[in-house]
Every structure is written in C-alpha cells, then in structure tokens.
Amino acid sequence: CIPFRYRSSNEADDIKFGKVVEGGWENDETVEEAAVREAIEEAGVRGDLMDFIGFYHFKSKTHQDEFSPEGLCKAAMFALFVKEELNSWPEQSTRTRNWLTIPKALQSCRHEWMKDALENGFCKWLAQNK
Numbered sequence: 001c002i003p004f005r006y007r008s009s010n011e012a013d014d015i016k017f018g019k020v021v022e023g024g025w026e027n028d029e030t031v032e033e034a035a036v037r038e039a040i041e042e043a044g045v046r047g048d049l050m051d052f053i054g055f056y057h058f059k060s061k062t063h064q065d066e067f068s069p070e071g072l073c074k075a076a077m078f079a080l081f082v083k084e085e086l087n088s089w090p091e092q093s094t095r096t097r098n099w100l101t102i103p104k105a106l107q108s109c110r111h112e113w114m115k116d117a118l119e120n121g122f123c124k125w126l127a128q129n130k
Contacts, residue, residue, distance in 0.1 A: 001035040001036075001039055001049065001077065001078040001079065001080040002020055002053070002077065002078070002079055002080065002117065002118060002121075002122045003021060003039055003045050003047065003080045003082050004079060004081060004082065004122075005082040005099070020077075020109065020114045020117065020118065021035070021038045021039050021043055021080075022038065022042075022075060023038035023041070032049055032078065035049060035076075035078045035080065036049055036080070040086070040089060040090070041090045041091050042089075042095055043095070044085060044087075044088070044089030044092060045080070045082045045084065045085055045086065046082070046083060046084040046086065047080050047081045047082040047083040047084065048080070048081045048083065049078050049079075049080055050078065050079035050080065050125075050129075051078070052076065052077070052078055053077040053078060053121035053122055053125055054077055054117070055074050055076055055077075056075045056114075056117050057072065057073070057074050057075075057113065058072075058073055058075065058111060059071045059072060059073070060072075060073045075113070075117070077117045077121055077122075079122055079125060085097070102118075102123065105118060106119055
C-alpha cells in the first residue's frame with residue numbers, strides 16, 4: 001500500500017507519503033487485510049484503507065521457483081490514509097518511517113513498478129478523489 005497523510009490541509013500539494021509498503025499475504029487473510037498488516041509491520045502506521053489503485057507486475061529474485069522460474073509477481077496496491085503513527089512497530093529496527101512530498105517519494109522509489117504505482121496509480125487516484 002501507499003501510506004499518505006495531509007500535512008496541514010486537505011490540498012493535494014500538502015500530502016506527505018511514507019515508503020511504498022510491500023509484502024505477501026497469508027492464506028488466512030484477504031489482500032486488503034495483508035496491506036493493512038504490512039503497513040503496521042513495516043511503517044508503523046494505522047489508518048483507513050482507501051480504494052484499490054491497481055495491479056503492478058514485477059520480477060522477484062526471492063520468488064523464483066519451479067512454478068515461476070522468472071520470479072514473476074503481481075502486487076495489488078491500495079492507498080492507506082494514515083490516522084495513527086505508532087511509537088513502536090515490528091520492523092522498526094530495520095526500517096525507518098520518513099514522510100516525503102510527492103516529488104521526493106518518486107525519487108526514493110527503489111523499483112520502477114513502485115514509481116509507476118505512485119505516479120500513475122496513486123496520483124491519478126488522488127486527482128479523481130479530491
């Protein structure tokens with residue numbers, strides 16, 4: 001998911017983003033439940049899961065196996081409106097929480113699919129839901 005919050009108003013240029021939160025989902029949860037859980041585990045944030053942004057395809061070296069030798073994966077991305085920042089969270093020793101503007105968030109994306117999800121998925125969603 002893409003966690004976001006408004007800095008001091010509800011204007012689109014006043015939005016702050018956390019990092020794109022990624023992770024798998026367990027057999028006993030929905031993809032929406034997994035997105036919420038991963039946001040808590042990786043970024044230490046809770047909030048309202050907003051609309052589905054889209055599917056994004058990527059290759060993963062860690063998910064190469066006999067069923068997918070190329071490591072093809074599909075991420076289901078959601079916007080997460082942050083209502084609470086936790087003081088402690090499961091992965092805080094290996095992950096930091098930083099709030100970024102849209103341009104800085106785009107620059108910090110590690111993978112092209114994440115940049116695409118933020119720029120062409122989330123930003124378009126945001127423009128339609130102002």
